Amino acid sequence: MAEEIPVYLFTGFMDSGKTSLIKDTIFENDFANGSKGLIIMCEDGDVEYDMDKLKAANIQVAEIDSEDEFAAAKLNELNMQYLPEQVFIEYNGTWGIDKIIEAELPKGWVIVQSLATVDSTTFDLYMNNMRAMMQEQVFASDVVIFNRTDDDTDRGHLRRTIKNINRKAQIVYERKDGTIDERPEELPFDINQDVIELSDADYAIWYMDAMENYKKYDGKVVKFLALVYNPDKLRKGVMVPGRFAMTCCIEDVTFIGFKCKYEDESSIPHKSWITITARVHVEFAREYKGKGPVLYPVSIEPAEKPQDELVYFS
DSSP, X not given: OOOOEEEXXXXXXXXXXXXXXXXXXXXXXXXXXXXXXXXXXXXXXXXXXXXXXXXXXXXXXXXXXXXXXXXXXXXXXXXXXXXXXXXXXXXXXTSOHHHHHSOOOOTTEEEEEEEEEEETTTHHHHHHXXXXXXXXXXXXXXXXXXXXXXXXXXXXXXXXXXXXXOTTOEEEEEETTSOBOOOXXXXXXXXXXXXXXXXXXXXXXXXXXXXXXXXXXXXXXXXXXXXXXXXXXXXXXXXXXXEEXXXXXXXXXXXXXXXXXXXXXXXXXXXXXXXXXXXXXXXXXXXXXXXXXXXXXXXXXXOOOOSSOEEEOO
16 A cells, blocks of 8 residues: 655635745644645745755755646656655635546545635735635635734634635634734624624624633623524524525525424424524434533524614625
């Protein structure tokens, strides 16, 4: 059986910091351990590699100049020529991500991590003008690195936007001086209130935080306006209060809610509107495929349908 050759994929637009990240990965994260490495460059950025330093670390550089050339034949040719033990692909930000995801890699090559670099100062501009390309780049990434951030950067906005596209991505904020910003992000509501009252503007943000960091809500009481999901297939005494949320466009709307257990014998009508006050307990739930926040109502009151039924992540 052929030994696996780890492949590290770096995506992002030109000048987003891919080359700098690869250099940091190789030399600061102890990847330059003597193993024979290969960097595949798919575009020329402003930052250049120190070829002498790479050679001393047993790492060579090859170029692929066009999207059409990025194919099995060329990759196999590079594999035979360089016989790498680890591979770093600096992917061209204008090429389709499906090209690399669907590519037939040389025998033994396995993509073990995908990292996307994003210039925080141009992120909104690209999202507004090249949304599809930006979403493609972060959709399958394990880590998204926002660089060139400062104290005024709205990290909550950046995080929510990425999590709408790729909920599993780890997000890192890198300051302009190259250091990592490890400050905890501020939420738009106070989790230390006796009752955490969530406005429509807060609901989607709370949902995301509660699903990712459910332990900190264990025992907390929350109150919010909800649409009841209570079809016949749910067993008696269980419903799902939540809201329809728009992620990026009107075509991309999804229902986000929490499992809720209640003792009232009368069923709460499907698609009815309620104001629910509930205590959160962390439990194993089949619906979550593991542990997560389960709601236990303190009170349930009928409510009027809001003027805007949708909630938003940003």
